[in-house]
Amino acid sequence: MTIEKNIQEILKTLEPEATRLHKTPHRVAESYKELFCGYTQSPEQVVGDALYEAPTSEIIALRNIPFTSTCEHHMLPIIGHAHVGYFPDKQIVGISKLVRLVECFARRLQLQERLTLEIAQAVHNVLAPKGVAVVISAEHLCIAQRGPKKSGVQLVTRHFSGVFCSDRALREEFLRTCCL
Numbered sequence: 001m002t003i004e005k006n007i008q009e010i011l012k013t014l015e016p017e018a019t020r021l022h023k024t025p026h027r028v029a030e031s032y033k034e035l036f037c038g039y040t041q042s043p044e045q046v047v048g049d050a051l052y053e054a055p056t057s058e059i060i061a062l063r064n065i066p067f068t069s070t071c072e073h074h075m076l077p078i079i080g081h082a083h084v085g086y087f088p089d090k091q092i093v094g095i096s097k098l099v100r101l102v103e104c105f106a107r108r109l110q111l112q113e114r115l116t117l118e119i120a121q122a123v124h125n126v127l128a129p130k131g132v133a134v135v136i137s138a139e140h141l142c143i144a145q146r147g148p149k150k151s152g153v154q155l156v157t158r159h160f161s162g163v164f165c166s167d168r169a170l171r172e173e174f175l176r177t178c179c180l
């Protein structure tokens with residue numbers, strides 16, 4: 001059964017008589033194509049050949065990357081910001097590609113914890129840097145709209161690898177300069 005047909009069934013259950021909703025299943029199916037387009041992307045595709053020789057041996061970080069995702073437990077939005085940093089070895093990557101890597105994994109059904117790890121692993125795999133640091137803070141509408149019904153609550157998740165694990169000062173520098 002297609003997404004469109006399934007949404008039709010849900011709407012029939014909620015409002016059996018509502019004729020005004022007849023276009024909604026199609027709209028929802030179309031919006032799902034955008035919300036879940038990450039399933040058709042891979043990190044290698046996203047980055048392509050946008051790799052360049054590293055001119056620096058300092059932390060490179062992109063902070064405040066806004067994203068929306070969808071919680072896999074309730075299919076409700078996750079809205080937040082990702083901070084993605086790496087310590088280059090031989091190569092760096094185009095800035096926009098880091099944004100697109102976040103999108104590639106955010107546009108799937110997600111847990112924030114897994115999203116954090118998947119972004120970090122993708123940066124590691126495509127760049128082979130000396131270390132990767134990812135911090136995400138996000139609000140989950142399944143906490144705001146239902147359950148505890150608290151808005152403004154943010155979940156913060158982090159993943160560090162390589163030099164960010166072994167060098168505490170570097171990790172703290174990343175957190176201080178890139179995540180505040």
Ligand SMILES: [Zn+2]
Pocket residue numbers: 071072073074075076140142143
């Ligand atoms: Zn949820």
